[in-house]
Amino acid sequence: MSKTKEVYLSDDVRKQNRFRIISQFRLHGKKSRTEISKLADLSAGTVTNVSTMLLEEGMIRVCDQDASNPSSSSHGRPRVQLELNPNYKFVVAGSLTFNSISLSLFDYLGDKISTVQEKVMLETMDGDEIAEFILLMLKGFDVEVAPSIFVLGVQGLTKNNGKEILWSPILSESGMKFAERLSQISNAEVTVANDSAMIARSLSKDKAYADGTFGAVLMSYGIGLGLYIDGQPFQGAKSSASELGHISFKDGDGALCRCKKHGCVEAYASDYAIWRRAKGLDPHALPDRPVTSEDIAQIIEDARQGEGPAREAIREAGRAIGFGLAIMFGLFDAFPVVFVGRGAQALDLMDEEIRKSLNEHFRFHDQLDINFTKESDALIHVENGSSIVGLEWLDQQAAFGA
Amino acid sequence: MSKTKEVYLSDDVRKQNRFRIISQFRLHGKKSRTEISKLADLSAGTVTNVSTMLLEEGMIRVCDQDASNPSSSSHGRPRVQLELNPNYKFVVAGSLTFNSISLSLFDYLGDKISTVQEKVMLETMDGDEIAEFILLMLKGFDVEVAPSIFVLGVQGLTKNNGKEILWSPILSESGMKFAERLSQISNAEVTVANDSAMIARSLSKDKAYADGTFGAVLMSYGIGLGLYIDGQPFQGAKSSASELGHISFKDGDGALCRCKKHGCVEAYASDYAIWRRAKGLDPHALPDRPVTSEDIAQIIEDARQGEGPAREAIREAGRAIGFGLAIMFGLFDAFPVVFVGRGAQALDLMDEEIRKSLNEHFRFHDQLDINFTKESDALIHVENGSSIVGLEWLDQQAAFGA
DNA sequence: TCATTTAATTTAACCCTTAAAAAATTACAT
DNA sequence: ATGTAATTTTTTAAGGGTTAAATTAAATGA
Known part of the structure; x- marks a missing residue:
């Protein structure tokens, strides 16, 4: 993180080992010192020392020793199970969409404690307003705690350091700068991240996708792609997400995209694009009202009834997605894809077109x-992925911080 | 590298610091212990200890202390300059093209000692033949040494671990597997890497490109892209290089590419594509003889004379490159581009078309x-970049190895 | 020749890890 | 009851690496 020395001091060795041990608790939950010693490949003595410190500092706690103590072989001194202390610190993980903010409170164990959601048109607000609005929303939680970090998934380009939104379709120029303000008034760390990247992060913990290489395509207000490669989140030059939505699908005078260019994949596969096409609206203009999730559900419903403009709109979306994936696969090698979001509910209707185009x-x-x-x-995964980012940050702070 | 523990032992601390110190010598050349102490941010005592070991092990040596000892302030005990020992170990850095192999011998200081080059059609050879051919070429060096590592730049997709060629237009199926054989018969490490990636690596040491984010586009037999992002070589999923050449430039029935598909950027911008177009040959067939660097030089010469098929062929190449860059920029954000290779000599003729298309x-x-x-x-940069990879490997071995 | 200055080495103290010994805690057999 | 075996956890002693400080080395100049 910081531009400080790398490991070359015994002090750093201790920090590394603290992190190792914390990570084992994060990964495996309740464990005894002896088990941690084996898992972390550290001597029993070291584990004793470090866990004594962690206990004192409140990062971990002794579990209630129920009768059901697994793995403890009946003979001998019983193992004392330890675990991360849920009350050590808290993460607020959230999702910002064009017309709503959703926030969830997670404890240090990673359990979701409470959720609040508000309808609000973000584009009309400046950075200070958004920051203050978010802070006010915390009052809605069941419990009152001061979170140590906010991690917020946003549609658009975010900087890899999580400190800056470079471009977002759902925020005004000033609105993009809410993170710094929120950090000030909340006295907490604030990280902004691409929503699709957070979805991919959430899925990466899922057994089904845990083999490590896959892409998560978010089909909703826009088209996003979060990429995992060999178990690692892929990050581009500056931006966290590879902008699948703005690959040029049609040459020349294609459909109008929210980015103001013509022919982007998004202009054929996003909510507004599908709606526009299904309703026979002008492809060279943006719809004059926000397209809701009900609108999309209706179109998918119509498309299932048989041929017609709805069915064709979804086909066209499939062709655009297939094209975008082909470009991606050419650059990254092919990877399995998880579709997420409202549009993804029509995956069965698009499957054939996607594959053909691909x-x-x-x-x-x-x-x-x-x-x-x-x-x-999608929302659950955005928040879930964000909470993971937050917890990882807390773990690093706990090990290396200050 | 190996799936062993990370740093958590004093032993590892020493290795880290060895590497730190070696890196300072690699970076700054001749330096005294005192200077290294400041540069590496390590105490004088540690530097004394480590450099004593490095001297014993032959990694560094005491310089001839000429009168001209800079930075040494005239008073006091004079500094003893140390430097990497050029004879510690040797790297063979090479470039494999469709009709030649070029190898250069570099000493541990990074100085090029000797070069050999042979014309040979690689596609006709199997892996064993290529490996044995390369080993035989070493006899052509001015001096006889046993290199510790070969680093060979090849056109095509290479695995990130440097151990495998996944696909290459210049090698037969069996030919791609020469690395393992070469490693056996030479008793040395062998690394294969994408040629454009090596060019980028070479340029990254160049002051002009040292700010860290740029792409190197190799225009020759094929079209390659080596990418540096924030001072780090970019690596894709499996393959080292982002395949700019095989982005789909033209839909449907485009020009035939060597990869057997139609419409790739390469099918419009590579040597054979430019030649094919300039000579008015069938775009749906590959030329029946290898296109030489003289052929391309002649076409560029013709194009400079004014309008005509040569000029138009180069324009078309520019359009294809511009399109490919647009896709890349969409995914990675825009970056400055260095053009390298035969085709790059026509950059001035293409500039306008590239920008327009982009x-x-x-x-x-x-x-x-x-x-x-x-x-x-291009060749110099491929070899240069490869030598850097080799030297870095040696440095790591010297610090962490065995 | 000697004081001054700067570089390099040595010394002593400190921190962290590990293996081994010791202590703690439980089950079970007699 | 009580002792023994089993198993976990803590303590101890040794070993290795680092640093600050003291010491030694090597050159300049009066």
Whole structure:
């Protein structure tokens, strides 16, 4: 993190080992010192020393020793189970969409304690207003705690350091700068991250996607892609997310995109694009009202009834997505894809078009057979992924901080 | 590297500090213990201890103390300058192209000692033949030494671990597997790397590109891209290089690419593509003889004379490159570009088309003003970059190895 | 020749880890 | 009851690495 010396001092060795031990608790939950010693590959003595410190500092606690103490072989001194102290520190993980803010409070164990959600048009607010609005929302939680870190998923380009939004379709120029203000008035760390990247992070903890290489395509207000490669989140030059939505799908006079250019994948596959096409509206203009999740559900419903403009709109979305994936696969090698968000509910209707378009534009292989799956709720995954980022930050602070 | 523990032992601290100190010598050349102490931010005592070990092990040596000892303030005990021992170990850095192998011998100081080059059609050889051919070429060096590592730049996709060529247009299926054999018969480490990635690595040491974010576009037999982001080489999922050449430039029935698909950027911007177009040959077939660097020089010469098929071929190459860059910039954010290789000599003739095409297809900005530069010799940079990779490997071995 | 100055080495203290010994805590057999 | 075996946790002693401070080395100049 900081531009300080790398490990070369015994002091740093201790910090490294603190982190090792904390990570084992994070990964495995309740464990005894002996188990941690084996898991972390550290001597029993070290584990005793470090856990004594961690106990004193409140990072971990002794569990209630119920009769049901697994793995403890009946003979001998029983193991004392330890675990992360849920009350050590708190994370607020949230999701900002064009018309709502959702915040959830997570304890240090990673359990969700409380959730609040507010409808609000973010584009109309400046940075200070957004920051103050978010702070006020905390009052809505069941419990009153001062979170140590906010991690907020936002649509758009965010800087890799999590400190800056470079571009977002749902925020005004000034609105993009809410993070610094929020940090000041809340006296907490604030991290902003791309929503699709957070979804991918959440899914990466999922057994189904835990093998490590996959992409999460978020189909809602815009089209996002969060990428995991060999178990590591992929980060671009500056921006956290690879902008699948703004690959040029159609040459020349294509449909109008929210980014003001023509022909982007998003201009064919996002909520507003699908709605525009299904309703026979002018592809060179943006819809004059926000497209809601009910609108999209209705179109998907219509499309399931049979041929018609709704069905065709979804087909076209599939073609755009397939094209974008082909470009991505050319640059990153092919990876399985999880579709998330409202549009993803029509995956079965798009599947064929996506594959056709993908195979048409992808090089190197004659026939690709990519595994497509879908996840229903985007919001949950954005918050989940954000909470993971927050907890990781807390763990690092606990080990290396100050 | 190995799946062993991370740093948590005093032993590892020593290794870290060894590496720190070696790196300072690598970076700054001749330095006294006192200077290294400041540069590496380690105590004088540690530097004394470590450098005593390094001297014994032959990694560094005492310099001839010429009168001209800079920085030594005239009073007091004079500083003893130390430096990396050029004879400690040796790197063979090389470049494999479709019709030649070039190898250069570098000493541990990074100085090039000797070079050999042979014309040979690599596609006709199997892995064992290539490995044995390379080993035989070492006899051609002015001096006889056993290199510790070979680093070979190759066109195509290489695995990030440097141990495998996944796909290469210049090698047969079996030919791609020469690395393992070469390692056996030479008893040395062998690393294969993408040629464009090596060029980028070489340029990254160049003051002009040292700010850290840039792309190196290699225009020759194929089209390659080596990317540096914030001073770090960018690596994709498996492959080292982001395959700019095989982005789909033209839909449907585009020109035939060597990868057997149609419409790739390479099918419009590579040597053979430019030649094919300039000579009015069938765009749906590959030329029936290898296109030489003289052929390309001639076309560029013709194009400079004025309008005609040569000029138009180069324009088309520019459009393809511009399109490819637009896609790249969309995914990675825009970066300055260095053009390298035979085709790059026509940069001035292509500049306008590249920019036009780029701006037409790039999103987010109304007008991009990217810095384009060109470097003349690709081969030198491939070898240079490869030698850097080799030296870094040696440094790590010296610090952490065994 | 000697004081002054700067570089390099040595010394002593400190921190962290580990292996081994010791202590703690429980089950079980007699 | 009580002793023994089993198992976990803590304590201890040794070993290795670092640093600040003291010491030694090597050169200049009066």
